[in-house]
Amino acid sequence: MIQPPRLYLYLDAVARAGSIRKAAEKLRVASTALNRRILDFEEEIGTPLFERLPRGVRLTAAGEVLIATIRRSLSDLASAGSQIEQLRGLVRGTVRIACAESAANDLIPETIAHYQERYPGVQFQMMVGSTAPLLTALMADETDLLLAHDPPSSDLLNVIESIKQPLCAMMRPGHPLANRKTLRLADCQPYPVALGPETFGSRKLINTLLARSRMSLKVAMEAGAVQPQKVFARDTDAICFQYQIGTVREARTGELVAIPLTDPDLTKGRLVLASRAGRLLPIPAASFVETLKAVLNRLTEDSSSPAKGKRARSK
Secondary structure: OOOHHHHHHHHHHHHHHHHHHHHHHHHOOOHHHHHHHHHHHHHHHHHOOOEEEEOOOEEHHHHHHHHHHHHHHHHHHHHHHHHHHHHOOOOEEEEEEEEEHHHHHOOOHHHHHHHHHHHOOOOOEEEEEOOOHHHHHHHOOOOOOOEEOOOOOOEHHHHEEEEEEEEEEEEEOOOOOOOOOEEEEEHHOOEEEEEEOOOOOHHHHHHHHHHHHHHOEEEEEEEOOOHHHHHHHOOOOEEEEHHHHHHHHHHHHHOOOOEEEEOOOHHHOOOEEEEEEOOOOOOOHHHHHHHHHHHHHHHHHHHOOOHHHHHHHHO
């Protein structure tokens, strides 16, 4: 394993902890020695990196610039070390993936399980959330891969794979609309609905359509996570809305019915697999990408087959 410069580790730890004392405890060094090392470096470069506060420290503008470079260097060193280990035949390492909640319940855990059958020495760290914070984590090299809905286009984003993800209405099997093969959002107006917050991609799509068409929905519940919305729909006549990838488990068990929405604005969603542009991925992450791409391609093939789509809904 390649050992990064100790100063890099010191500065990163202090920036993350917001405290020299807390960072020193984590690093198992004396806080006075750590503080002196930072002061010496600040004197060497001619500018302070941390603003000393009554209860800790905060990065200065110069510190923000330097710490971003340090973290990318640490990430690149880890990637190089992983690749060297792979070349020596040590098939192990860690893959960090930031993914949408719709993919975190089934797709990613199942894909990891299959991957680890072949590479049991590879560990995984999952970050789950909405697109904006996941994208921020990717750009800060806090994660290797991003799997999210409709991230904004950027030269900083390396799109590896992108698949169509229409929005679906989910409801209990006995719901008056449960036997429909497709729906429009207007069909849902007579019934209560459960929605995610304004930050959810699905909510943004729905709000855009509502504003354009001057429709309204009977919002009975808002929840910042997917599962409470599904439970509410299961136990009431309410309808919740999920991207197709997030409907698999309940459709498979028959707990809920998932019906595609055909409004043009609700069929344009994409599930995007990406990395930070210009970053060399560690070998375990690059290897997992190939496995995940194959799974996403199969999803695309299945969704484009009427016969397969019908069987999936009837399970």
